[in-house]
Amino acid sequence: MADLSKTAIDAAVAAALAAFAAAGSNAELKAARLAHAGDKSPLALANRAIGELPGPQRKEAGQRIGHARDEVRRALAAREAEVGAAELARRLDAERVDVTLPVSFAPPGAPHPISALIDLVSEVFVSMGWEIAEGPELEAEWLNFDALNITQDHPARATTDTLFVEPLDSHLLLRTHTSPVQIRTLLERPLPVYIVCPGKTYRADEFDATHVPVFHQLEGLVVDKGISLAHLKGTLDHFAKAMFGDVRTRLRPHYFPFTEPSGEVDLECFVCHGASVGDPEHPCRTCKSEGWIEWGGCGVVNPRVLKACGVDSEVYSGFAFGMGLERTLMFRNNAADMRDFVEGDVRFSRSLTGTAR
Secondary structure: OOOHHHHHHHHHHHHHHHHHHHHOOOOHHHHHHHHHOOOOHHHHHHHHHHHHHHHHHHHHHHHHHHHHHHHHHHHHHHHHHHHHHHHHHHHHHHOOOOOOOOOOOOOOOOOOOOHHHHHHHHHHHHHOOOOOOOOOOOHHHHHOOHOOOOOOOOOHHHHOOEOOOOOHHHOOOEEOOOOHHHHHHHHHHHOOOOEEEEEEEEEEOOOOOOOOOOEEEEOOOOOOOOOOEEEEEEHHHHHHHHOOOOOOOOEEEEOOOOEEEEEEEEOOOOOOOOOOOOOOOOOOOOOOOEEEEEEEEEEEEEEHHHHOOOOOOOOOOEEEEEEEEHHHHHHOOOOOHHHHHHHOOHHHHHHOOOOOO
């Protein structure tokens, strides 16, 4: 049975007050509270033992223990206020800020890698005497498909690939490529035309490491007298060197409704430079030991496209090319996941652009 004598109760109170006074931090004070004011403290055990006393002694013991516990609680509350104030003062002193120092009111950011790449590409082509052309992202179906010789039954015109705008009979859609800008240019500007069209495009694609439903394309168009496939090859070689350094390009036969002949443009692997081809002991993960990496599509402008824009294909000819800017940036900077481009993490932008503003 707990000792309920006045001497024992006074000793428990004195021990509690001494422990509270010795505590110099919230952690130490918490330990002292559990030891002297908790459920297993001497005073708590004495309070539970009151019920075992005979009736005449119970009242006196209850008053004695009640006064003792009140004194301990008041002492604990006062010490908690003192220790809390002291710790707050120490923390404020440690975290003190010199308000006289100059500060930046906006956190440092960085240009988005795609924006920086568009600026770089624009500089490359403007230095060649080309112009930068732009157009609306909400586009007419005729400009996006029909004027480019894309037939009504072409798979690209299905709702599984293209994002049409309701009502469907409005024949409006979110452009699937920046080629409508080329059509608008041929309809509105006098010849010759030397333009490059960077901008957003939209497809009904999955959102994964290599696909996003909103991405960026760069397309170039030249229409002039005497333009041939050789001019296209020279332009692509110059553009590839500006983007990737000393690399070669090659053209593979392909089919596009808006160019004839058409081709896929490949880049010589900028990691192995073709050395991994036929060398199983030194494979290249970038090109899968093929020596070349697909970059985009190109070709000589189809005469039907020129005719749709009111251009005499007997006098004028031209070439066009297009590639994804995200893909170009992934090649340049070894970015592995296209989702990083749209998640807004400024650390990603800084790592790819290397500049902050």
